[in-house]
Amino acid sequence: MTDPKDRLLDAALPHVPFxxxxxxxxxxxxxDSEMDPIVARAVCPRGAVDLAVAFHHRGDEKMLEALKAEDLSALRFRDRIARAVRLRLEVIEDKEAVRRGTTLFALPPYAPDGAKLVWGTCDKIWDALGDTSTDYNWYTKRATLSGVYSATVIFWLGDTSEGHEATWAFLDRRIDNVMQIEKIKAQVQKSPTLSKLFAGPNWVLSQIKAPTKFPKGDFPGSWTAPRD
Structure with missing residues (x-):
């Protein structure tokens, strides 16, 4: 049986461009889905806003499926990241739905939802690529990629080049910018003088830990029925 939210989303997409x-x-x-309004409101309390969120999550799942089918072993890590971002955009079948979603999540009441969705996408990308960081790097990697991803989406929405080649070139430039920052960080860590200079800030950063990711159904506040 089709999930009610999926049914609603499929029925909503033809109307979103208008x-x-x-x-x-x-x-x-x-x-269009002939769904009881009570059921529809139960699965989407905020109406179309929840469908916009579901549309983004659907794109994330398609990206992960596409990534699993890719052989990235021969690529440099920066190219794996670029490939993942590119796949995330290539799985989108309705560009106008993304444009409308960008407008929606730019509104103050829904801006936190938009930020959460972008962060979630970048978190999924890093996890899929095998990120094992457990310190402050967990946050900086996702924050940096969130900036790259957001900028690339905005550029992509206005890109009319064949095959979105201009977007992929833009993405590569943004990744190169990030790699330059990483090189500077590495130089600071290797320099005895700079290491002493930044000893205090580095100690503070070393105390930051990545959040624990609990298995589904095993997190604070959850309840699982006891097994017989």
């Missing part, structure tokens, strides 16, 4: 992720789109989705 009405955005709006109450009108949600109402049309309920009608």
């Amino acid at each position: 009405d955005g992720w709006s109450p009108a789109t949600f109402k049309a989705a309920m009608a």
Whole structure:
């Protein structure tokens, strides 16, 4: 049986280019999917906003499936990151839905949702590529990639070049910028003088730990029924 939210999302997408992720789109989705409004509101309490979130999550899942089918072993790590970001955009079938979503999540009430979605995408990319960092680097990697990803999406939305070649060139330049920062960080760590100079800040950073990722159903506040 199709998930109710998936049914609503599929029904909503044809309306998004015209009405955005709006109450009108949600109402049309309920009608087209012939779903009871009570059920629809139960799975999407915020209406079309929740469908926009589901649309983004669907893109993340498609990206992960595409990444699993790729052989990235011969690529440099910076190229693996670029490839993952490119795949995330290539799996999108409805560019206008993304444009409308970008507009929605730029609004103050939904900006936290937008930031969370971008961070989640970048977290999934790093996890898929085998990131094992457990210190402050866990945060800096995802924060940096979030900036690269966000800028690339905005550029991609306005890109009319064949095959989005201009976007991929833009992405490569942003990755190169990040790698330059990483080189500077490495030089600081290797320099005895600079290491002493930054001893205090480095100690503070060393106390920062990555969040623990609990298995599904095993996290604070959750409850799992006892087994017989």
